[in-house]
Each structure stands twice: as C-alpha cells, then as structure tokens.
Amino acid sequence: MKLVASDILLVWITLGAVYSFEYGEYERQPIFLTASVGGWVLLSCDIDFPETMPIPFKLYWNKNERTIFTYYKGVITSNEPYVGRLNLVDPPQPRYDTITVNLTSIRESDDGWFQCKVTFPNRTPNTMNRNGTWFHVSVNGGNLLEVPPINQTIMEGEEARLTCLPKDNAMKVIWYKDAVAVKDYQEMTHRTWTEEDGTLVIKPTQMEDNGEYECEVIHESGERQAARAFLDVQFKAKVLYAPPEIHLPFGRAAIIDCHFKANPPLTNLNWEKDGFLYDPYNIPGVFYKKNGSLLISKVDESHNGRYTCTPFNKLGTQGPSPPMNVVVQKPPVFVASPNNMYIRKLGEPIEIPCDARDGNNGHRPTVVWYKKDGTSLPMGRYEIKDGNLSIYNVQEEDRGLYVCSVTNKASTITAETELLVENIPSSAPYNLTGITSSHSVYLKWWAGRQRVNVNYSIWYKPVESKEWKTYYVPRSSYLDATIENLDPGREYEFMVLCRDERGEGLFSKAIKLWTKKSDGREFSITTMDSFMPPVGFPRNVTVTPTYKGFQVSWLPPEYGLENLKFYVVRCTQGVEDYPLVSHETRNISHLISDLPEGNQYGIQIIAVSYDDQQAISEKVSIKIPEYRKVQAISTGMIAGLALLVILFSAIYYVKSRWWRQKEKQAMYEKNGTSPKF
Ligand SMILES: *[C@@H]1O[C@H](CO)[C@@H](O)[C@H](O)[C@H]1NC(C)=O
Ligand SMILES: *[C@@H]1O[C@H](CO)[C@@H](O)[C@H](O)[C@H]1NC(C)=O
Ligand SMILES: *[C@@H]1O[C@H](CO)[C@@H](O)[C@H](O)[C@H]1NC(C)=O
Ligand SMILES: *[C@@H]1O[C@H](CO)[C@@H](O)[C@H](O)[C@H]1NC(C)=O
Ligand SMILES: *[C@@H]1O[C@H](CO)[C@@H](O)[C@H](O)[C@H]1NC(C)=O
Ligand SMILES: *[C@@H]1O[C@H](CO)[C@@H](O)[C@H](O)[C@H]1NC(C)=O
Ligand SMILES: *[C@@H]1O[C@H](CO)[C@@H](O)[C@H](O)[C@H]1NC(C)=O
Ligand SMILES: *[C@@H]1O[C@H](CO)[C@@H](O)[C@H](O)[C@H]1NC(C)=O
Numbered sequence: 001m002k003l004v005a006s007d008i009l010l011v012w013i014t015l016g017a018v019y020s021f022e023y024g025e026y027e028r029q030p031i032f033l034t035a036s037v038g039g040w041v042l043l044s045c046d047i048d049f050p051e052t053m054p055i056p057f058k059l060y061w062n063k064n065e066r067t068i069f070t071y072y073k074g075v076i077t078s079n080e081p082y083v084g085r086l087n088l089v090d091p092p093q094p095r096y097d098t099i100t101v102n103l104t105s106i107r108e109s110d111d112g113w114f115q116c117k118v119t120f121p122n123r124t125p126n127t128m129n130r131n132g133t134w135f136h137v138s139v140n141g142g143n144l145l146e147v148p149p150i151n152q153t154i155m156e157g158e159e160a161r162l163t164c165l166p167k168d169n170a171m172k173v174i175w176y177k178d179a180v181a182v183k184d185y186q187e188m189t190h191r192t193w194t195e196e197d198g199t200l201v202i203k204p205t206q207m208e209d210n211g212e213y214e215c216e217v218i219h220e221s222g223e224r225q226a227a228r229a230f231l232d233v234q235f236k237a238k239v240l241y242a243p244p245e246i247h248l249p250f251g252r253a254a255i256i257d258c259h260f261k262a263n264p265p266l267t268n269l270n271w272e273k274d275g276f277l278y279d280p281y282n283i284p285g286v287f288y289k290k291n292g293s294l295l296i297s298k299v300d301e302s303h304n305g306r307y308t309c310t311p312f313n314k315l316g317t318q319g320p321s322p323p324m325n326v327v328v329q330k331p332p333v334f335v336a337s338p339n340n341m342y343i344r345k346l347g348e349p350i351e352i353p354c355d356a357r358d359g360n361n362g363h364r365p366t367v368v369w370y371k372k373d374g375t376s377l378p379m380g381r382y383e384i385k386d387g388n389l390s391i392y393n394v395q396e397e398d399r400g401l402y403v404c405s406v407t408n409k410a411s412t413i414t415a416e417t418e419l420l421v422e423n424i425p426s427s428a429p430y431n432l433t434g435i436t437s438s439h440s441v442y443l444k445w446w447a448g449r450q451r452v453n454v455n456y457s458i459w460y461k462p463v464e465s466k467e468w469k470t471y472y473v474p475r476s477s478y479l480d481a482t483i484e485n486l487d488p489g490r491e492y493e494f495m496v497l498c499r500d501e502r503g504e505g506l507f508s509k510a511i512k513l514w515t516k517k518s519d520g521r522e523f524s525i526t527t528m529d530s531f532m533p534p535v536g537f538p539r540n541v542t543v544t545p546t547y548k549g550f551q552v553s554w555l556p557p558e559y560g561l562e563n564l565k566f567y568v569v570r571c572t573q574g575v576e577d578y579p580l581v582s583h584e585t586r587n588i589s590h591l592i593s594d595l596p597e598g599n600q601y602g603i604q605i606i607a608v609s610y611d612d613q614q615a616i617s618e619k620v621s622i623k624i625p626e627y628r629k630v631q632a633i634s635t636g637m638i639a640g641l642a643l644l645v646i647l648f649s650a651i652y653y654v655k656s657r658w659w660r661q662k663e664k665q666a667m668y669e670k671n672g673t674s675p676k677f
C-alpha cells in the first residue's frame with residue numbers, strides 16, 4: 001500500500017517537473033471566504049486552458065478528499081450533502097476561463113477546505129494545475145442553525161419535508177411561508193406539523209403550498225437565525241373553474257378565458273366547441289392569446305356554442321373544463337343620446353336626454369347616470385325619467401362631466417356630456433306654481449336675477465289651443481297673480497313673462513294645470529318643479545364580506561315603496577369604469593362574488609320605479625385586499641372578517657360623512673338655512 005502511494009507520488013513529481021518545464025506550472029494561492037449558515041457563497045475557479053484555447057474540460061470539486069461535484073460537457077453530478085446546493089452560475093461578466101459555482105443553504109459542516117480541479121480528458125498532459133485551486137470557507141455568524149432547508153421539487157399529493165436542524169433541540173423553530181407563519185394558514189393546519197428536530201412536514205401537499213419557506217431558530221437568549229428555501233409543488237395542468245354561461249357582445253372583440261393552473265408551465269391548450277376540436281389556427285378571426293384564452297376579433301352568431309378547454313403541461317392534464325355555454329348578445333344601442341355640452345345659468349333646470357334599447361329584444365334597459373368625478377348626483381334635485389336626466393335649480397357644484405351608461409349581459413355603452421354652469425342666475429322668472437279652483441288659478445313664481453323696474457305678465461291658454469292670452473300683473477301684487485274666467489275641468493298652460501325697461505323679455509318655463517271640476521273635485525295639480533321621484537333612494541348601504549363574496553344590504557327608501565319595480569345593484573371599479581356588476585333584484589340585499597382582488601370598487605343601489613324613474617343611493621367604496629394580505633392579517637377566519645368589517649365600516653363612515661358635509665355646504669351656500677334630512 002505504502003509502496004503504491006509513494007510510486008504514484010514519484011510519478012506525479014516526475015510529471016510535474018515535465019509540466020513545470022513545458023507550461024510553467026505555478027502554485028495558486030488559496031482563497032479565503034466566509035459565509036453564514038443558511039447563506040450562500042460564490043466559488044470561482046480559473047481554468048488554465050493550455051495555450052489559452054478553450055477545449056473540453058472536466059471540473060471537480062472536492063471536500064475532505066471526496067468529490068462532491070463534477071461538471072463535464074453540460075452534465076452535472078453531485079454527492080450528498082451537496083445535492084442541489086452547488087449550482088453553476090454565470091457571473092456578471094462571463095469569462096471563458098472561469099467557472100463559478102454558488103454554494104447555497106450553507107450549513108455548519110461546510111466549514112473547511114474546498115478544492116477545485118480541472119482536467120482535460122483525452123489529452124496529455126491531462127491537467128495544467130495538479131494541486132487545483134484551494135478555497136477555505138469559514139462558516140460563521142449567529143450559529144444557531146446546523147442544517148438549513150434546501151429547495152425541493154415534489155408532485156402535488158406527495159409528502160414534503162423541509163429540514164431545519166438547530167444546534168441543540170432546546171431551541172425553538174418557527175416556520176413561515178411567504179412571510180406568514182405556517183400555522184396561520186387555515187387550509188394547511190390539518191396536514192402540516194413540525195417534528196422534534198425542527199423539520200416541517202406537509203402531507204399531503206397541495207398546489208397552493210408552492211412558495212418560499214423560512215425557518216427561524218430562536219435561542220432562549222432571544223438570539224435568532226433564519227434560513228429560506230423554495231418548495232416547488234408540481235401537478236398536471238388543471239382547470240380551476242369555468243363559468244357555465246358566457247355572454248359575448250355582438251360585433252365586438254371578446255375573449256373566452258380558460259382559467260387553469262399549471263406547474264410546470266402550460267405547454268399546450270386545446271379548445272373544443274360543440275364536441276369538435278376548435279383550433280384557432282384554422283378559424284378566421286379567432287386567435288390564441290399567450291395564456292391560452294381565445295380572442296375573437298369580431299363576435300357573430302357563429303360563435304354561439306358549448307366550449308371546453310383542456311390545458312396541458314409537461315406532466316399532462318387533469319382533464320377538460322366543464323362546458324361553457326357561449327351566448328352572443330347584441331349590445332344595447334342609444335336611441336337618444338346627450339349633446340356634448342350644455343350651458344345653464346344658476347337656478348335654471350336642465351333635461352339631458354339619454355335613451356336606449358336592448359340590441360336583442362328591443363326592451364328598454366335601465367339607464368344609469370353618474371358623475372364622472374365620482375360625486376353623487378344632486379340628491380333631491382334630480383330625477384331620471386325614461387333615461388332623461390333632469391336637474392332642477394342648477395347649482396355651481398353640478399358642473400362637470402355626466403355619464404349615461406346602459407348595460408346588458410353583453411356589454412355596457414356609455415355617452416358623456418358636460419354641464420357648464422354660468423355664475424349669474426338667469427333673469428327669467430322660475431319656480432312657477434299654481435293652485436287651481438274651478439274657474440280660476442292662483443299663480444306664484446320667483447324672480448330671476450334681481451332687476452329693477454320690471455313688469456310681469458301671465459301668458460296662458462287651454463293646452464289644446466294655439467292662441468295665448470295675456471294678463472298684465474299689476475305692480476302692486478308682484479310675484480303672484482290670479483287668473484280668472486277659466487273653464488272648469490280643463491287643462492291650461494301658463495307662463496310668466498318678465499319685461500324690463502328696454503322691452504327685453506324672458507319667459508319662465510311653462511306649467512300645465514287642470515282646473516277643478518265644477519263640483520269642486522280636485523284635478524291633479526302638476527307643477528314642473530315638483531321633483532320628488534316616485535320612489536325615494538335606498539338608504540344605509542352596507543357591504544359586509546362573507547366567505548361567499550360581498551353581501552351588499554340596504555334599507556328600502558323612505559317613501560314610494562309601492563312604486564318600486566326593482567333595485568339595481570351597481571358595482572364599478574374605480575370611479576370611471578364600466579359597471580362590473582349590474583344586477584336587478586327586489587331583495588334588499590345582494591351577494592357580489594368573484595370581484596378581482598386588490599382593487600377599489602364603488603357600490604350604489606338604484607331604486608327603479610314602475611315608470612322607470614330612478615333614485616340612486618350614495619356610493620360606498622370598498623377596497624378588496626389581495627388574498628395573501630388577507631391571510632396575513634387573519635390568524636383565523638373570524639378575526640380576519642372582523643377586521644375587514646371594521647375596515648369597511650370605516651370607509652363607509654368616512655364616505656357618508658363626506659357626502660353629508662358636501663350636501664350641507666351646498667345648502668348653506670344656497671339659502672343659508674340649516675339642512676334637513
Ligand atoms: C496544494 O495547495 C495547498 C494550498 O495552497 C497547499 O497547502 C498544499 O501544500 C498544496 N499541496 C501540494 C501537494 O502541493
Ligand atoms: C446564489 O444562490 C442564492 C440562493 O439561491 C441566491 O439567492 C443568490 O442570488 C445566488 N447568487 C448568485 C450570484 O447567483
Ligand atoms: C431555490 O429556488 C429559487 C426559486 O426557484 C431560486 O431563485 C434559488 O436560486 C434556488 N436556490 C437554490 C439553492 O437552488
Ligand atoms: C389571458 O390574457 C388576456 C390578455 O392577453 C387577458 O385579457 C385575460 O384575462 C387572460 N386570461 C386569464 C385567464 O388570465
Ligand atoms: C326625454 O328627452 C327626449 C329628447 O329631449 C324627449 O323627446 C322625451 O320626451 C323625454 N322623455 C321624457 C320622459 O321626458
Ligand atoms: C318653489 O316655490 C315653492 C312655493 O312657492 C317654495 O316652497 C319652494 O322652496 C320653491 N323652490 C325653489 C327651488 O325655489
Ligand atoms: C310697466 O307697466 C307700466 C304700466 O303699464 C308702464 O307705465 C311702465 O312703463 C312699464 N315698465 C316697464 C319697465 O316696462
Ligand atoms: C341609517 O343611517 C343613519 C345615518 O348614518 C343612522 O342614523 C340610522 O340609525 C341608520 N338606520 C339603520 C336602521 O341602521
């Protein structure tokens with residue numbers, strides 16, 4: 001044995017002498033590095049190519065005279081305890097003559113000498129540097145941890161074991177997943193435990209277990225040390241859910257999504273329509289999106305049908321989706337839409353038309369008006385009738401962009417208009433009202449912008465007649481007048497004309513009134529300025545998160561319940577977006593589900609009367625935190641929900657206070673009186 005060893009030594013020395021002579025072998029200085037448990041360190045080894053020509057080489061890493069890692073022509077081998085812990089990396093400036101490995105998940109036993117050797121197979125001499133390059137790694141710092149966890153890849157359903165061995169088992173080990181304590185994941189508790197030696201066991205694994213795990217070792221002195229590793233849970237591509245019915249807008253572009261999950265990533269995705277392969281490559285106007293969704297550039301009736309999708313990855317598929325019934329729907333169309341702009345003077349009324357028909361059945365869909373800046377329509381001063389928006393007694397804060405939007409199952413169409421409010425009140429008389437008896441009417445009106453020396457006259461006629469009669473108002477009575485000699489039980493139209501010294505005149509809006517029948521029974525008194533919608537607005541809108549979604553509840557309007565056709569629950573994302581949800585119900589609550597996470601939503605309830613007038617509640621804003629963040633704040637479902645409820649209530653409170661404040665201000669500015677609610 002001794003003899004053999006010395007023989008080899010002799011041969012080496014001889015060869016060494018030859019090489020030293022031929023290539024000028026030199027002794028490399030060892031390289032000293034430090035690292036801490038759980039950390040990583042880069043080991044860069046120079047390859048001394050003969051004649052500086054890159055040729056095939058074999059790389060060896062040795063530790064304690066044992067080969068722990070080899071690399072040859074792209075093939076890596078490694079030995080325990082280094083399997084998966086030594087990885088080739090490309091340094092920032094790759095060089096042909098340097099090869100770098102990243103030693104990761106460093107543990108205590110890594111302390112010591114590492115040797116890197118390069119040989120050139122099938123070549124004589126087969127090495128340039130017999131003794132290789134030596135590295136000394138000192139493992140130090142917070143040494144509570146002996147063996148940190150390492151990255152693992154497993155199949156869903158298998159058992160996962162993540163090591164975390166503290167130096168002595170008096171120390172406490174806590175596991176985190178994606179920075180949240182593992183014990184706080186409700187859905188993991190019944191299949192996860194920590195063994196005595198600190199090992200985290202997950203059995204069986206599920207696809208959601210994918211993530212970064214961190215183990216933290218805590219000494220009783222309070223000293224802590226942590227190490228991290230990734231758990232990669234792989235599974236055959238699977239469909240997560242498929243909506244049973246999808247409505248696509250006729251004539252527009254649309255996407256049919258396949259909601260799948262795949263790890264490793266998707267390699268292929270097949271669509272079937274009515275039982276036959278539906279290959280976008282063979283169908284004009286239909287394309288694959290990168291994520292497998294179907295893009296239809298222009299929807300028509302040929303796209304009606306039952307679709308299924310089947311996703312595949314390297315491991316295969318868990319089968320096709322349930323069928324999705326695609327129904328092509330024509331979008332609503334406007335039959336009357338607003339002008340681009342309207343100008344009104346303070347105090348004047350305005351009516352903005354907007355009317356639409358459903359593209360499929362010609363029914364009149366619900367028209368919703370809102371202000372683009374997210375503020376409410378002026379409560380108590382507006383009404384919406386057959387889609388037309390009327391605002392009475394226009395105030396300065398009414399200026400802005402108004403959006404009329406119409407939604408059916410396929411899509412939403414909107415029209416925008418701008419209202420400008422001139423700061424000067426109109427000089428025309430306004431708010432003309434009247435009380436009739438059988439032969440006369442008593443009229444009252446309000447003066448427009450204050451002007452001196454004006455004369456008023458009343459213009460009136462039976463509705464069906466074309467000829468106006470006039471009545472000059474004596475100056476003594478100023479803002480009221482009684483017109484006599486009318487026929488009983490007849491409808492008349494009245495206007496007030498205000499004329500100044502220069503003869504310039506302005507009419508008030510006309511009103512129609514019925515005189516009473518001669519028996520004294522009252523005919524309906526209508527005044528243009530009675531702006532009570534037949535149904536009041538829904539009150540106290542609250543949004544409560546539940547495990548099924550968001551429960552929106554409200555109180556019925558204060559009056560007009562007998563005129564209520566239904567409520568529309570409207571949910572928009574942000575302030576300007578199209579409604580995501582527009583749902584008709586007669587209940588006083590509605591569950592909204594499937595709202596994408598991480599966004600802000602506005603929810604409003606609209607009371608619609610039988611004659612399609614509407615009264616809109618104030619808007620409640622909710623922000624849906626991302627699922628992960630929800631998990632982070634909830635140590636249990638109950639605690640999480642409680643927190644969310646508080647969050648929503650707070651938002652609601654702020655919002656409703658803000659609205660009231662604004663309303664109050666408006667009232668004060670207008671007439672200096674205290675607001676009544
Ligand atoms: C190899 O290199 C190491 C570190 O430089 C040195 O300690 C050792 O003596 C060398 N061995 C031989 C046989 O030259
Ligand atoms: C070495 O590996 C660790 C752990 O995976 C990683 O965080 C680090 O970025 C790697 N270093 C380099 C230079 O690639
Ligand atoms: C562990 O996995 C992560 C994520 O895939 C990767 O960034 C990291 O480099 C891996 N670490 C090791 C030691 O392989
Ligand atoms: C697929 O990608 C399209 C856009 O390219 C996107 O609109 C759609 O929501 C995506 N679908 C899914 C399921 O992620
Ligand atoms: C709505 O406005 C249009 C156009 O101004 C008008 O013809 C229609 O009569 C209005 N409808 C109602 C109910 O006022
Ligand atoms: C209209 O007139 C009535 C009575 O004449 C009055 O009570 C009401 O406040 C007036 N409305 C406006 C907006 O000026
Ligand atoms: C108002 O009417 C009176 C009597 O008819 C007339 O004398 C006066 O000039 C008129 N004033 C104006 C401003 O028209
Ligand atoms: C509705 O809201 C108002 C004001 O926020 C409050 O005073 C009232 O008590 C609420 N009503 C109910 C039944 O919750």
Ligand SMILES: *[C@@H]1O[C@H](CO)[C@@H](O)[C@H](O)[C@H]1NC(C)=O
Pocket residue numbers: 585586587
């Ligand atoms: C009203 O609510 C009840 C339960 O809250 C539900 O079963 C019912 O389907 C709802 N009705 C409508 C028309 O939404």
